[in-house]
Amino acid sequence: MSTTPDTNIVFRPVVVRTPAWITLTVWLWRLLVAVVKTVWRHPVACSGLGLSAGSVYALGVHTSALLFITAVCAVVVWAAIEPVSCSRRFKWPAVAWWRWMWVYRRRWRGVMAVAGLGRSIRGRVYLPELVKVSCDRWADRVRVRLLKGQDAEEWAARSGNLAHGFGAVSCRIEVPKPGWVLLTFPRRDALAQVINDLPYTGRPVVDAVHIGLREDGLPFYLKLHGTHVLIAGATGSGKGSWEWAIVGALRPAVREGIAQVWGLDPKRMELSYGRALFSRYAATPVECAELLEAAVATMQERADRYAGVRRDHEATMDDPFIVVMVDEIAFLTAYVPDKQIRARVMAALATLTTQGRSVGVCVVAALQDPRKDVLSIRNLFPDRVALRLDEAEQVDMVLGDGARDRGALADQIPRDPRDPSVGAGVGYVRVEGAPTPIRVRAMYVRDFDIRRMVLREAGVLSHPSRDDTPRLASDDTPDLRTDRREGDRA
Ligand SMILES: Nc1ncnc2c1ncn2[C@@H]1O[C@H](COP(=O)(O)OP(=O)(O)OP(=O)(O)O)[C@@H](O)[C@H]1O
Numbered sequence: 171m172s173t174t175p176d177t178n179i180v181f182r183p184v185v186v187r188t189p190a191w192i193t194l195t196v197w198l199w200r201l202l203v204a205v206v207k208t209v210w211r212h213p214v215a216c217s218g219l220g221l222s223a224g225s226v227y228a229l230g231v232h233t234s235a236l237l238f239i240t241a242v243c244a245v246v247v248w249a250a251i252e253p254v255s256c257s258r259r260f261k262w263p264a265v266a267w268w269r270w271m272w273v274y275r276r277r278w279r280g281v282m283a284v285a286g287l288g289r290s291i292r293g294r295v296y297l298p299e300l301v302k303v304s305c306d307r308w309a310d311r312v313r314v315r316l317l318k319g320q321d322a323e324e325w326a327a328r329s330g331n332l333a334h335g336f337g338a339v340s341c342r343i344e345v346p347k348p349g350w351v352l353l354t355f356p357r358r359d360a361l362a363q364v365i366n367d368l369p370y371t372g373r374p375v376v377d378a379v380h381i382g383l384r385e386d387g388l389p390f391y392l393k394l395h396g397t398h399v400l401i402a403g404a405t406g407s408g409k410g411s412w413e414w415a416i417v418g419a420l421r422p423a424v425r426e427g428i429a430q431v432w433g434l435d436p437k438r439m440e441l442s443y444g445r446a447l448f449s450r451y452a453a454t455p456v457e458c459a460e461l462l463e464a465a466v467a468t469m470q471e472r473a474d475r476y477a478g479v480r481r482d483h484e485a486t487m488d489d490p491f492i493v494v495m496v497d498e499i500a501f502l503t504a505y506v507p508d509k510q511i512r513a514r515v516m517a518a519l520a521t522l523t524t525q526g527r528s529v530g531v532c533v534v535a536a537l538q539d540p541r542k543d544v545l546s547i548r549n550l551f552p553d554r555v556a557l558r559l560d561e562a563e564q565v566d567m568v569l570g571d572g573a574r575d576r577g578a579l580a581d582q583i584p585r586d587p588r589d590p591s592v593g594a595g596v597g598y599v600r601v602e603g604a605p606t607p608i609r610v611r612a613m614y615v616r617d618f619d620i621r622r623m624v625l626r627e628a629g630v631l632s633h634p635s636r637d638d639t640p641r642l643a644s645d646d647t648p649d650l651r652t653d654r655r656e657g658d659r660a
Contacts, residue, residue: 211302214263262305269310270303273336281335285328289317308360308387312353325351326575342577344606360387361611364591368613374426376491379419385609393553395491397602398523398533400548402540402568403557408595409536410440413495414615416534417447418623420493428485431493432465434458436501444620446627455506462518465494465531469522472529483530491530494522499535504544523550540567552602556580558593569600569607578607
């Protein structure tokens with residue numbers, strides 16, 4: 171190093187001559203790792219290539235071509251007989267491979283750099299590792315290993331960059347295990363169409379009721395037994411369809427006598443339409459307060475009987491599961507002019523939501539305005555649904571902190587003044603214990619369907635049989651019967 175002014179400083183790195191065999195060994199090791207990784211990630215493609223090469227070598231070109239044509243015919247027959255399993259084995263792995271190569275791998279470095287998810291340390295660039303891409307009919311799922319010390323929240327904050335970077339409409343972030351994230355990029359919207367009907371099983375179910383569809387095309391089951399559900403949405407967002415879908419799904423259990431739905435309808439424009447479907451019904455503020463207090467009394471009577479004998483509730487004819495359905499709860503908790511009624515309603519709701527779960531009482535409440543001064547007990551509802559909301563801040567008010575960053579864009583659910591069904595009934599659900607909200611759509615229960623349920627209740631129409639064929643909205647609506655097994659697993 172020179173100490174003379176105006177002279178360039180020159181560093182001379184020490185050159186260590188590496189023997190050729192060490193360099194070759196390192197290269198061979200890297201090649202081996204790359205081959206093993208490729209086989210691990212693309213087993214179908216690699217075994218296909220391996221088998222083809224082996225058969226050309228062992229049997230000759232003509233016999234191999236014959237075998238290849240026979241295999242293609244077998245796959246075509248398989249696809250015709252069992253399209254779902256064939257797609258799972260061949261089509262979706264092939265699509266996943268293509269999207270891995272063409273979309274994710276090709277754009278990975280650029281998107282990571284622009285989104286600020288890579289790091290450059292002393293001139294060396296470190297990128298999160300793109301590990302696996304899997305596809306189904308609706309979405310791409312990309313598994314990524316984070317950089318050591320990286321936080322998944324940072325990814326959640328960049329979900330917009332990721333969606334635009336990989337050409338998707340949105341990106342949802344989940345954390346399957348520490349150090350990993352799972353990115354979901356929808357390719358087709360399973361919820362774009364109105365769901366007019368769901369398969370009718372006739373099974374009396376109270377724990378989780380089938381009321382719609384998830385964004386991945388699987389059936390959506392809403393848990394009721396052992397929880398309370400808050401449904402928040404702006405006017406016209408489809409709160410009514412959620413309430414009626416729940417009422418409809420509980421019908422078999424109500425008929426068996428193991429469930430009851432109690433309706434509180436302060437607006438008198440929603441639940442009154444199917445009044446006969448409710449075991450108990452209240453409309454005026456005084457009646458509503460009385461009905462809530464009756465639910466508290468039932469709950470306490472059960473708690474007295476269960477104390478020291480059992481710790482949970484099983485729906486029976488003697489102790490049916492009770493769903494207390496409150497439409498426009500804010501009217502009762504904030505807007506009703508009589509202070510005393512408001513206090514009675516709040517006290518009853520707080521008691522039910524804190525103590526009702528284990529004795530078989532569930533509160534399902536709908537409201538338009540999720541602010542705390544309107545419903546101070548919103549945190550007592552373990553499961554919450556955000557339908558279309560007016561403002562971005564309301565999303566976290568309903569679903570909890572960070573929900574919007576994790577992809578619950580309830581304020582961006584589309585709306586079309588000419589067609590009220592656009593985006594109606596679509597919402598994000600956050601269930602207790604799961605930080606990532608899921609996007610779902612409830613079936614649309616028309617006035618005609620409610621009348622039909624009422625007529626069945628009155629004995630004018632017969633009840634549908636268990637093997638009633640579901641009427642689907644269109645050929646494009648996912649076949650829920652095929653997916654039901656997977657939905658159960660999910
Ligand atoms: N699940 C759904 N699928 C498709 N369209 C729906 C669905 N639910 C509701 N709609 C459409 O949206 C309109 C408004 O629905 P609904 O009255 O249930 O909304 P809401 O949130 O209860 O409104 P409000 O708070 O004003 O009562 C309905 O008339 C219907 O056209």
